[in-house]
Amino acid sequence: RQRHNIVQATVVxxxxxxxxxxxxxxxxxxxxxxxxxxxxxxxxxxxxLAAFALGEPGTLGTLPGxxxxxxxxxxxxxxxxxxxxxxxxxxxxxxxxxxxxxxxxPLWLLVAKQSPPVVKVLKFGWVPIVLAMVVSxxxxxxxxKTISKEQYGGMAIFTPIICGVxxxxxxxxxxxxxxxxxxxxxxxxxxxGMQKFWPNPCSTFxxxxxxxxxxxxxxxxxxxxxxxxFYVISLLEGPSVPDSGTFVVLYLLAGLLxxxxxxxLAEVLVRVTxxxxxxxxxxxxxxxxxxxxxxxxxxxxxxxLVDRLLRGTLGPDGVPELTPGPP
Numbered sequence: 001r002q003r004h005n006i007v008q009a010t011v012v013x014x015x016x017x018x019x020x021x022x023x024x025x026x027x028x029x030x031x032x033x034x035x036x037x038x039x040x041x042x043x044x045x046x047x048x049l050a051a052f053a054l055g056e057p058g059t060l061g062t063l064p065g066x067x068x069x070x071x072x073x074x075x076x077x078x079x080x081x082x083x084x085x086x087x088x089x090x091x092x093x094x095x096x097x098x099x100x101x102x103x104x105x106p107l108w109l110l111v112a113k114q115s116p117p118v119v120k121v122l123k124f125g126w127v128p129i130v131l132a133m134v135v136s137x138x139x140x141x142x143x144x145k146t147i148s149k150e151q152y153g154g155m156a157i158f159t160p161i162i163c164g165v166x167x168x169x170x171x172x173x174x175x176x177x178x179x180x181x182x183x184x185x186x187x188x189x190x191x192x193g194m195q196k197f198w199p200n201p202c203s204t205f206x207x208x209x210x211x212x213x214x215x216x217x218x219x220x221x222x223x224x225x226x227x228x229x230f231y232v233i234s235l236l237e238g239p240s241v242p243d244s245g246t247f248v249v250l251y252l253l254a255g256l257l258x259x260x261x262x263x264x265l266a267e268v269l270v271r272v273t274x275x276x277x278x279x280x281x282x283x284x285x286x287x288x289x290x291x292x293x294x295x296x297x298x299x300x301x302x303x304x305l306v307d308r309l310l311r312g313t314l315g316p317d318g319v320p321e322l323t324p325g326p327p
Contacts, residue, residue: 041094138294139296143155155301162226162299163292163297167288169222169263170262173214173263174280174284194271204267205263218263219259223252223256242304250306254296262295266284
């Protein structure tokens with residue numbers, strides 16, 4: 001199964017770079033050929049190395065839909081390459097990396113074809129990954145529109161955190177529900193307690209059923225986890241982190257809302273895909289992590305906007321500002 005992950009990750013890495021370039025063109029940003037090469041090479045190499053290191057498809061599912069939150073930090077090193085300080089002969093390094101990875105793809109395809117289950121995934125497993133990449137790209141578009149504006153200072157710092165937390169938590173829950181179905185049922189047949197495609201939210205979060213209990217555990221991890229990340233970021237970044245208590249509350253509420261929506265949708269999508277005899281790990285996780293990126297980025301931008309408005313109304317210390325009246 002790891003072999004088809006490498007094939008898909010390499011191809012999707014290239015598609016992700018192309019999508020980023022198209023979004024940049026739509027945004028009317030100037031394209032630098034050296035940056036284009038760096039983007040393609042780092043995107044493909046990141047996807048390739050992560051897929052090579054991660055043998056579990058459910059874990060890899062967080063990669064295509066993640067803007068840096070769900071994947072590995074190590075493959076991000078190629079993106080730190082600086083052409084201004086690079087020796088002249090290294091100018092061709094990035095094109096060679098791209099061409100080398102593309103040349104290896106047919107080899108991985110030949111190896112993967114030796115396993116019939118892998119062939120099936122290679123034929124029918126592209127749609128969720130590509131669509132997840134498209135959905136996630138809209139979150140990247142939001143980030144590109146806000147990252148350079150003063151009122152959104154800190155977006156680049158908090159975006160990987162909120163997207164990564166949401167994406168990984170929903171991937172864990174999706175895999176748990178999928179495992180439950182594999183143990184207690186057969187593809188195409190839903191257990192008696194999971195017949196509805198749109199379950200009551202109370203049954204998802206408030207019952208004693210195993211999947212509901214795991215949902216609550218994951219949901220209760222959101223606030224402590226984000227507080228720890230917030231504290232660490234405050235120590236490392238200092239002035240770049242908003243020091244408003246209002247922002248902290250808004251940020252925690254955004255994280256809770258994001259994960260709540262994702263966990264409920266995980267319950268829905270797993271039931272639908274299982275009803276159609278599809279593997280939830282391969283089909284649900286990419287959609288949910290891509291949606292998690294979009295929700296996380298959008299809600300985070302809203303946090304900065306609302307915090308800015310409230311601070312403008314209440315003043316920096318939370319005290320209502322008095323508008324001067326006529327003398």
